[in-house]
Amino acid sequence: ILNVEQSPQSLHVQEGDSTNFTCSFPSSNFYALHWYRWETAKSPEALFVMTLNGDEKKKGRISATLNTKEGYSYLYIKGSQPEDSATYLCAPNTGFQKLVFGTGTRLLVSP
Amino acid sequence: NAGVTQTPKFQVLKTGQSMTLQCAQDMNHEYMSWYRQDPGMGLRLIHYSVGAGITDQGEVPNGYNVSRSTTEDFPLRLLSAAPSQTSVYFCASSYKGVGYEAYEQYFGPGTRLTVT
Numbered sequence: 001i002l003n004v005e006q007s008p009q010s011l012h013v014q015e016g017d018s019t020n021f022t023c024s025f026p027s028s029n030f031y032a033l034h035w036y037r038w039e040t041a042k043s044p045e046a047l048f049v050m051t052l053n054g055d056e057k058k059k060g061r062i063s064a065t066l067n068t069k070e071g072y073s074y075l076y077i078k079g080s081q082p083e084d085s086a087t088y089l090c091a092p093n094t095g096f097q098k099l100v101f102g103t104g105t106r107l108l109v110s111p
Numbered sequence: 112n113a114g115v116t117q118t119p120k121f122q123v124l125k126t127g128q129s130m131t132l133q134c135a136q137d138m139n140h141e142y143m144s145w146y147r148q149d150p151g152m153g154l155r156l157i158h159y160s161v162g163a164g165i166t167d168q169g170e171v172p173n174g175y176n177v178s179r180s181t182t183e184d185f186p187l188r189l190l191s192a193a194p195s196q197t198s199v200y201f202c203a204s205s206y207k208g209v210g211y212e213a214y215e216q217y218f219g220p221g222t223r224l225t226v227t
Contacts, residue, residue, distance in 0.1 A: 034215065034216070043218035043219060044201075044218050046215030046217075049213050051213055089153070091153075093213050096167075097216060100153075104153065
């Protein structure tokens with residue numbers, strides 16, 4: 001079973017701060033790296049699906065990078081807003097959409 | 112589109128009872144999966160399907176059965192409920208794509224199951 005580690009476990013920042021989290025995984029065979037955003041009492045929603053080494057994705061103030069050779073991905077949030085408060089999950093896709101999820105980084109943004 | 116729907120939203124079972132968690136999607140997705148979410152752990156894959164008639168085990172399949180008779184539906188059966196199966200269950204679906212393409216998964220709202 002792939003071991004996926006996310007750090008930090010939780011993070012508390014002030015509105016306007018920029019922040020980043022890390023997803024680490026063994027750099028073995030996988031086809032993509034997924035990032036999901038999970039708000040309390042809701043379901044996970046996809047942020048990015050990254051497929052190439054050196055791939056970078058951006059959606060508004062949120063961006064992500066992927067290094068498949070060394071087995072990590074970074075998620076960046078620029079100018080955090082209270083509505084960014086959520087748990088951020090990463091998951092390597094090991095084929096046939098078999099995702100292995102990390103335990104997530106819980107972000108709290110205070111006004 | 113309703114997306115991915117799950118029923119029931121909440122369920123309480125006694126040890127030894129059986130039940131089926133329902134999952135349906137209206138996006139014509141080939142791939143469907145069942146996960147369970149437990150405190151302090153990531154989402155763990157129970158079973159998955161790559162198309163109608165084809166299913167396979169995930170990381171934690173013991174105590175669960177699945178079948179996929181149609182593209183739309185992917186029910187999860189608990190054969191003899193145990194307290195260790197108390198969890199939140201999520202169903203997800205995604206487009207298959209071509210070759211090594213990868214697509215996002217769409218998650219249902221979840222079923223909170225308590226086994227006493």
